[in-house]
Amino acid sequence: MSGQDDKAFARELRLASRVSRAYRQLGAPQPPPELDENIARHARAVLPPARNAMRDIGKPVSTRPSWFAPFTLAASVLLSAALLMAIAIRPAQRGGEAPVRLMRAVATHEDRAQLHYAAPAAASSTEGARESSPYVAPLIPSRRLYSTDPPGSHRPVAPALPPVPVQVIRRDPREWQAHIEQLERDGRDAEATAERRAFHQVYPDWR
Amino acid sequence: MRLSASLTFPQLGSYPVEPARMLHSMEALDEDAELMLRYQAGEAAAFDALYARHKGPLYRYLLRHVRSAATATDLFQEVWMRVIANRLRYAPRAKFATFLFHIAHNCAVDHHRRLRATPVDALAEGHDAVSAAFAPEYERPDRIAEYDQRRARFERALYQLPVEQRETFLLHEETGLDVAQIARITQVGVETAKSRLRYAIGKLRKSLDESTERVAQAV
Known part of the structure; x- marks a missing residue:
C-alpha cells in the first residue's frame, strides 16, 4: 500500500514539472549586496585572528596553553633520565650490596633455617671491622645477576670475603621436636613444616 | 518503540534525527557539511563558498514564505547569524541544507507568531509595505x-x-x-x-x- 502510494506520489511530482517550470519563471531574486558584505564580515570577525586557517583545516580546536607541549616534552625527558639512572648507575655505586640483597631474597627457606642455627662464632676474631655488621656469608656463590660494565671489563662488585668459620650449634632434638609439635598444635602449620624440614636437615637420621 | 536522537542548538530548538538516517548521512558527508567543518576549523573562505551556494535559495524561500522583502532580509540575516554563532556545535549528522533550512523555518515560525501578536492596524500597514517592496x-x-x-x-x-x-x-x-x-x-x-x-x-x-x-x- 505504502509502495503504491510512493509510486503515485513520484508520478505526481514528475507531472509537476510544469509547475516547477512556472515557478522558475518567477525569477531568482538575490539578497542585497550590502547584506552579503555584512554577513561575510561578521563570519570573519568571529574567527580567532592568529590562526593559520589553511594549515589548521580539519584539525580540532586546541584549548591547551602554548607552553603545554614544551613542558610535556621536558618532563618526559627528565623522567626518562631519572629512570635510566636508577636502573643503571645506582647498583654500580652501591657495589655488591644490591646483588647480595637480591641473593638473600632468593635464598631458600632451608638455607635460612640452617643460618638460623649457625652462629658466626669466629666472626669477632677474624673480622673485627665487621662485628657490628649484620652481613653473613653469601648464600649462593657471589655472581652478578646483571652487569652495566662493558664486555671484558668485569670486576667483582663486592670485595671477596674470607671464609667465615662457622660453628654449628646443634639444638637438642627432643626439645626441637617438642617445639615443632607445639607449633602444630597452635595451628602454625607453615612454620611447623619449615622447622621440621630444617630439623631433618640437621638430624637426617632422626626417627 | 521508535528510537530517535536529537541535535539541540541553543535558540534553535530540538532538531530530530532518526538513528538510521543519521548513520546514512554520516556515511555520505555532503560537500556543504565539509565546508561548514572547514569554517568551524577557522577557514573563512569555506564560509564564503557555503554562503554563495545557499544564499539564493534561502533568500527566495524566506521572501516567498513571509511575502515581505524587508522581513525576508531581516530573517535572512538572522539565519546566517545563528549559523555563525552555532558553528562550533555543528556536527555533520544530516545534510547542511537540512540544518540551514531548519533554522530558517524556526525564524519564519517566530515571525508568524509575532505577526499574530501584532495589532490589526500595524498588520495592514505591513501589507502595504509588502506590496510596495515586492x-x-x-x-x-x-x-x-x-x-x-x-x-x-x-x-x-x-x-x-x-x-x-x-x-x-x-x-x-x-x-x-x-x-x-x-x-x-x-x-x-x-x-x-x-x-x-x-x-x-x-x-x-x-x-x-x-x-x-x-x-x-x-x-
Whole structure:
C-alpha cells in the first residue's frame, strides 16, 4: 500500500514539472549586496585572528596553553633520565650490596633455617671491622645477576670475603621436636613444616 | 518503540534525527557539511563558498514564505547569524541544507507568531509595505503580455496557498530535498509533508490550467 502510494506520489511530482517550470519563471531574486558584505564580515570577525586557517583545516580546536607541549616534552625527558639512572648507575655505586640483597631474597627457606642455627662464632676474631655488621656469608656463590660494565671489563662488585668459620650449634632434638609439635598444635602449620624440614636437615637420621 | 536522537542548538530548538538516517548521512558527508567543518576549523573562505551556494535559495524561500522583502532580509540575516554563532556545535549528522533550512523555518515560525501578536492596524500597514517592496509583475502597466499575465496568476496562486503548503512547496523547489527531509525541517510527519506538497502542486497546476484556458478563449 505504502509502495503504491510512493509510486503515485513520484508520478505526481514528475507531472509537476510544469509547475516547477512556472515557478522558475518567477525569477531568482538575490539578497542585497550590502547584506552579503555584512554577513561575510561578521563570519570573519568571529574567527580567532592568529590562526593559520589553511594549515589548521580539519584539525580540532586546541584549548591547551602554548607552553603545554614544551613542558610535556621536558618532563618526559627528565623522567626518562631519572629512570635510566636508577636502573643503571645506582647498583654500580652501591657495589655488591644490591646483588647480595637480591641473593638473600632468593635464598631458600632451608638455607635460612640452617643460618638460623649457625652462629658466626669466629666472626669477632677474624673480622673485627665487621662485628657490628649484620652481613653473613653469601648464600649462593657471589655472581652478578646483571652487569652495566662493558664486555671484558668485569670486576667483582663486592670485595671477596674470607671464609667465615662457622660453628654449628646443634639444638637438642627432643626439645626441637617438642617445639615443632607445639607449633602444630597452635595451628602454625607453615612454620611447623619449615622447622621440621630444617630439623631433618640437621638430624637426617632422626626417627 | 521508535528510537530517535536529537541535535539541540541553543535558540534553535530540538532538531530530530532518526538513528538510521543519521548513520546514512554520516556515511555520505555532503560537500556543504565539509565546508561548514572547514569554517568551524577557522577557514573563512569555506564560509564564503557555503554562503554563495545557499544564499539564493534561502533568500527566495524566506521572501516567498513571509511575502515581505524587508522581513525576508531581516530573517535572512538572522539565519546566517545563528549559523555563525552555532558553528562550533555543528556536527555533520544530516545534510547542511537540512540544518540551514531548519533554522530558517524556526525564524519564519517566530515571525508568524509575532505577526499574530501584532495589532490589526500595524498588520495592514505591513501589507502595504509588502506590496510596495515586492509588487507583483502583473500590476506594472508595461507588462501586459500573456506570458507575464500567466506568471502573475501563478504568483498569486502561490501566495494564496496556506502558509504550510507554500512553505513545503518552496522547500521542495528551492532545496531539492526529499519529502522526508522536508518533514524533518518543518517538524511534521512524512505523510503530512507529502500531503501538503501534493495539495500545493495540485492548486498551482490548476491555476496554470485556468491560465491556459483563458488564453485559448481569448484567441
